[in-house]
Amino acid sequence: MLCAIPIEIFAREMDGALYLALHLAARGMPTILGERMVDRYVLESRSPVAYFDSDHSQFNDAQVLARGGMVFDLHPEGLNLLDSPQVLTKYLNMAPKVSHLCTWGEGQADHVRQALPSDLRGVVRATGHPSFDLTSERFVPYYRDESIVREHGEDFLLINTNFSYYNHIMGLDRYVEMLGKTTGQEIFNTPEHLAFVRSLASYQAQLLEPFVELARTLATAFPERHVILRPHPTEGHDYYKSRLGDLPNVFVKHSGSVRQWIASAGAVIHHDCTSGVEALLMGRLTIQYRPVFDAEIASTIPALAGLELEDAASVVDAVRAGSMPQAKFEEQIGTLKPYFANLARPASRTLAQLAGAFGPEGGKTDLPRPLGLWRRLGCWRKHLSKVIRAHQPGSNGKKVRYALGKFPRIAPREIESRLDALRRCEPELPRVRLEALALNTFLVVPEAC
Template sequence: MHRPIFIPVETFNRELDSRLFLAARLATSKKRVFVGKHGSLARLFPHSKGAIYLGKSLVTPFFTSRLDELNQLHQAHGAFIHLDTEGAVFPGDEDDWRETLRSRIDPARLDGCDTICTWGEFQADYYRSDQPPPTITPTGEPRFDLYKEGYRAFYDAKVRELRQRFGDFILINTSLAKANNQLGIDYAFSPRSGYRAHSEEGRDFVLRSWERQTLALVAFVKLIHRLSNMLSGRKIVVRPHPSENQQFYHTVLAGLDNVFVIHEGSVAPWLLAAEAMIHDGCTTAVEAYFANAAIINYQVAAETAGAYLANSLGRHAHSEDEVLELLATTSRGDGGSVPEKARQLLQNFETDAIEALNQAVESTVDRLDVAPSCPTDEVVQRVEGRAFNTERAKRILRPLSRLRMKHNAYARSKFPGFKQPDIEFRLKAIERVTDVRLKFKIFSEDLLVIGQRV
């Protein structure tokens, strides 16, 4: 019987490609890998036995005591491999990093078959301080692997297309959702964003992030206007974080003919095609390092408050003039050296995360002492169909409020849904890169399964 592996995807453009590569590596004659939205995966727990869930969504950051779904997985003799999607690019100093790690997951809630896979040794050491500690393995994050030799050919066609479309363009990546959130300022100051009104420490952490990002937002808008004037012959692509309100940038940059506000597909081919990437504290800087892009950290606020890992790579500028100077003197492949502290935060500098996660899964299989049972296609189709009908009935009987519609639109923008031609295109490209023959089936816009084709 196949063992079910569940891999959640939160944000298409950020994670889908790496999770499909990971699924291709894990899919064997003895495993079926389900990829999709967390809710669709969790609904399959009662129909599975000995399953492995590889992701973070079984626990909610800042609400780590909510364990209903984790308990359900354990009741089905399954195991949880926790892999954070935001596991190293933390603001503040090392004490702030530890506070962030504490808010992400509580190791004491895990059982003997569970594992925490961290982005680096620093995070692993923090979680190992728990007594008794669960199994903890620093693996890195799979999406950074895709820029390395052996993977990056996956993006060749898209890179050629972007260079034909934009020429030698400058990419500006923003990560300023505290100041410019798609769901509004009320979300940025909500418990789900880490704000705790009755905790001075909790308030201070969010307020510092909000202050810094607000200053950075103003500075980036001014910088883009300046670059548009000074570099009128070059195209500038502004790519906001998926949690940001993109309309803000369309409004404040309107009329700049050489500036394009685009959040389209994975950032990987954009980084591989761009001549330079400008950011402040964005995880994309780490990806840019592996993509050999010229990285410019534009910081107008105190460096100590920023995201250390992202800002430790590339060159630094603190004024618009310095940005212009670096654009004239910095070229692709000029990423600079990697500080030892940064290496402690990200295992990808040393190892292949996809292979490390495959080993973590195999170790978990060895610890599970129950024969696996995988839901049949008929069961999966029935469960997904029932969920779809339930949601449709809710919309008819209880029309959505304006706020709820806004939340739903935000969720769909991050996860637009699986489409047959798109998944087929991606998996064929993965087959060419990996020499693994794959088959897949889409059950709904939110769920698909991948297996090995023999």
């Protein structure tokens, strides 16, 4: 059976998608993955497809199921245990329309099941997410970026901010308006969800300046070390640059994936961001900075990761200490286990087993073919149009730059390099061949096929 993994944000999702594709290949299943053309291939396929839906796409899901395929609702941002009812509603709405409603762990699965009628609870599965399969010290070499080390050293201090509602690169109103016009995101048009979004933005507004001041404090306390402030991919950077530009050892960075920065950081500081969980699992000193903290608004699962510190002086002391006490680390891992199934079993293995059980392993699959010349040219025309429009002033240019930032043009050799690096970390993964089907769309095929 052909598997399909559409990807919205390259830096956030591609590594997990490739790792899942390798596990699917181990069961004889090829995978198409990448940007928007993945959905085009899926909708044009006449054969059953295993579709890993990352965006609650009800229309695509219905088409896949109607053709005898299966749908895994596998959202990359997961579901925090005490998320607002408005966020939970997205998952509840998907339950009748998918084969498997996947959650990060049993804690979230129980939360969803309790809100569903009894006849739908069976679709909820605590599979974990493939992305978190790679958050272990074993995969640190995969993420290590020597160019980062050359520029910033081995012990830089990484501050990850996650204040994208208040500090969104497009502006909150325009962002919400855009989402409200997107199929499957109509919830952003409801008064209840808008109220939730604005309360979250108001909360985040209280955190920006304390995090800026923390960066300044750390830069002064550790003048020989670099302080990297890395905003969420959808955040604007000007706020931070305008307030920290006078400090020679502070850098506002957004290139690469957050794990490339975590891999060589001396300490990672966050508020309620999943990067805190990633840093903890990757063996880094992790600090959850709480100058302001509202447990009803802050994400409850990321808030479980890191030393809980309320003032900058305490952060300085923790950085000087250099590591989290082992007892505290073990306590936090135990607390996280109900919410991350990956800590017990790789999500990619679980998902591949579920997909493989749908049909005979190694069965014949009709492989998609590369686009013809005219359709390839059409893809390039759209991409080049975006590149040109990204230089426009004002909100239109910002919107296009935002889209390009989510998924820049990726060469096949970059994907091949990542597949090889994953196999170096886990040699038992199967050999595969890669084929470029379209711009930013790739086919991973078991070598034996």
